[in-house]
Amino acid sequence: MNTKRISSTLETFNQFGRNNETGGINRIAFTHHERLAALKFSMLCQQEGLNVYFDLMGNVIARRNGKYSNLQPVLIGSHIDTVIDGGEFDGLLGVVSALEVVRHLNDNNIETDHPIEIIAFSAEESTRFNQATLGSKYFCGFLTQDAMRKIEDNDGEILYDVVQSLKQDVSTTVLPRKQKDIKAFLEMHIEQGPILQNKHKDIGIVTHIAAPHRFKLKLEGTTSHSGSTPMPMRRDALTAASEVILAVENIGQQFHKEGVVATVGYANVHPNTMNAIPGDVTLLIDVRGKTTRPREQVVSEIQKKISEITTRRGIEYKLLDLGQEEPVALNQQIAKIIESSASLLNISHRYMFSGAGHDAMNLAKICPTSMIFIPCKDGISHSPLESTTIEQIEKGTQVLIDTILQVSKKEVIC
């Protein structure tokens, strides 16, 4: 592997969409800069002798044949889009490290048993369409063209129409994949959290990807004059909301060891003025867990607490369920291969779950899937301050290469 080449390739891609004032990267799904990056990826793959395809969603798929062309491919990759003013590594690192795996194989004339496919997914971030991992959802067959006609971006543009404009590049023969079409999927990604840095570990082997259950809580008290309403006669929706917020935090803390986090990230106060007792407050509650059971326990504790607080305070409430997703368990065999690759290379590691969602969530439903995390500075991501070191990238990529060399062997079963 060639560390300098990884750095310069990252830099090549990050010229697409860099905001020179903030240093942030702006490759929003299907914008000019994001598509330039996708095209650049396809060109770099062609230079490596790969067969390159675009599918209807603008995912770029590049194939390196193996010894046995009838075997299922081993897939490696991540996404190429970013949030607004995002960082240099979220997504891109997994795409560039996948390219480095192929370059390493080419440099050393290594023929793998299974074909290798590398992929740059489109539209992983929810920035534009308010839904995440759209590219990999399509790739895995979970996003139909009908569903695409119902997804709008923030300006009212329809996803289906947006991707039509890419059509000159599209070969309609590139169909979504089905169960058992792929031998295994590997995604390398920055952690986007502080655990690896705090625990002084070089890589994280991801066992689960947590998923959210979300609620909208509307609290209704009485808006009245802050001067003339005596304290015992108030129905203050904001003080009730404050108790709810603290309760959500408290219950989350009690279930921390079971891999649950609970957050109130949004509050809207009405009338939100100095001289009125707030009569209406809306909160958004986000509960995530690496497994469903403790997460749902937290949800029911929160529901009980909301009922208790509002009854005591004489506040009406409506709790709207905004929906839930299933947490995903990743493949244990590949995790073991990652672990032994890391051990042989003397690279420190720990098993962990991912609190954030990734393309790997979708792939895990159709093939054995695993993820390698590397530390990022202070856990900061989705920000121009997102950062990691070339040493960490080198260690992660080394483990990725060794893991792929194993997984792409005919006799290795995942």
Ligand SMILES: [Zn+2]
């Ligand atoms: Zn990402």
